[in-house]
Amino acid sequence: MTTSVVVTGLGVASPNGLGAQDFWAATRSGKSGIGRITRFDPAQYPATLAGEIPGFVAEDHLPNRLLPQTDRMTRIALVATDWALADAGVNPAEMSEFDMGVVTASASGGFEFGQGELQKLWSKGSQYVSAYQSFAWFYAVNSGQISIRNGMKGPAGVVVSDQAGGLDAVAHARRQIRKGISLIVSGAIDASICPWGWVAQLAGGRLSTSEEPTRAYLPFDAEASGHVAGEGGAILIMENAEAARRRGAKVYGEIAGYGSTFDPRPGSGREPGLRRAIEVALADAGVEPTAVDAVFADAAAIPELDRIEAEAINAVFGPRGVPVTAPKTMTGRLYSGAAPLDLAAALLAIDEGLIPPTVNVELSPEYDLDLVVSQPRTAEVRTALVLARGHGGFNSAVVVRAVD
Structure with missing residues (x-):
């Protein structure tokens, strides 16, 4: 019998809310956290908007000894x-200690820390570069620091597949629990809103250059012209369902299905892989498309990518066959942190019976989606599908469902 894996804890850090309760209160009501960048002066860059986390003061939460060795994302x-x-x-x-593990995702590593140390190298010399630079910038640093801080010596790892990575990490965590580990800390946090990180993101050619926060990130809209970047994400506590039940834990829901694919070479004429990832995830969960109550879209806000996603959703569920939402329009795309945040939103939607809105978007009729816009929609949500795509061809899908 296959082991059921459930989520028993949520730790959320989002541009529109710190903590799961504040995040959900903002998300269900359509409150956005997107605005002009404040962490540096963006005037000289073509893109000036981001989803920044307000009010996070690390010194209020962490011991002083950790501060010199950690990047903001960590x-x-x-x-x-x-x-x-x-x-x-x-x-x-x-x-x-050997029955707990950590599997996170990262898309950029500790960019801001690395930028600071490179500035010291160039301006002062190598003797001024921190020894912590050897790992503070690294993709795996969050998994390592979480493991050390909490005495977790079980399986550990990091997945690097851009926006899809957060779902891939959760899937890898589920595999470890099915192998016998009791608890895995999973999900992702990314934060690279600094000049060095900003240049890297601009190089991808997908950032919106609008200076109007309500018109900058418009997935499935005729005026879509790129996404707004952001920082943050969500950390999930994942456990064996039976073990969680024995200790009387609150269960948000089950990680019921997962599918991943890779797009074919551009120009090959072959079909993109997102539809197949959805079908694999549904099959893994043992559910028919008619059982899915909401889809949390990847929402690239690039017309061609929006078309591919809409076609994949319609191919599986039928035109306007399932409610679709993109709450990341309130936060920006948080890179590896985006999909875990959508997982948190999906689990909270299941808990309340409410699908959060896609803000600021006027749906283009060419996509033929049942997109939840402007206002949240009351609905019984028992099963939800979360989609994520990474730059370069990564596609991932996760099915979450209520546990009775």
């Missing part, structure tokens, strides 16, 4: 993990 990840563990009612000190 500090946020450590605090989000603390929140997730507390939400799950888990005290790592009371568990076997």
Whole structure:
């Protein structure tokens, strides 16, 4: 019998809310966290808007010894993990250290830390570069620091597949639990809103250059012209369902299905892989398309990519066959953190029976989607599908469902 894997804790750090409750209150009501960049002066760059996390002061949450060795993304990840563990009612000190693991995703690593050390190298010399540069910039640093801080010596890893990585990490965590590990910390936090990170994101050619926060990120809209970047994400506590039930844990929902594919070479004439990823995830969950109550879209806001996603959804569910939402229009695309945040939103939607809105978007009729816009929609949500795509051809899909 296949082991059921459930989510028992959520730690959220989002541009429109710190903590799962604040995030959900903002998301269900359509409150946006997108605005002009404040972490540096963006005037000289073509893109000036981002989803920044307001009010996060690492010194309020972490010991001073950790601050010199961590990038902003790692500090946020450590605090989000603390929140997730507390939400799950888990005290790592009371568990076997080899029965807990960490699998996160990263799209950029500690860019801001790396930028600071490179500035020291260029302006002062190598002797001024911190020894912590050897790992603070690295993609795997969040998994490592979470493991060390919480005494977790079980399986650890990091997945690097851009926006799709957050779902891929959760899927890898599910595999580890099915192999016998009791608890895995998973999800992702990304934060690279600094000049060095900004130049890297601009190089991808997908950032919106609009200076109007309500018109900058418009997936499935005729005026779509790129996305707004953001920082943050979500950390999930994942457990064996039976173990969670025995300890009386609150269960948000089950990670029921997963599928991933890779797009064919451009110009090959072959079909993009997103539809197949959806079909694999549904088959893995053992559910028919008619059982899905909501789809949380990848929402690239690039017309060709929006068309591909709409066609994939319509091919599986039929035109206007399932409610579709993109709450990331309130936060920006958080790179590897985006999909775990959508997973958190999907689980909270299941808990309340409400599909959050896609803000600021006027749906283009060419997509023929049942897009939830402007206002949230009350609905019984028992099963939800979360989609994510990474730059270069990654496609991932995860099915989450309610647990009775």
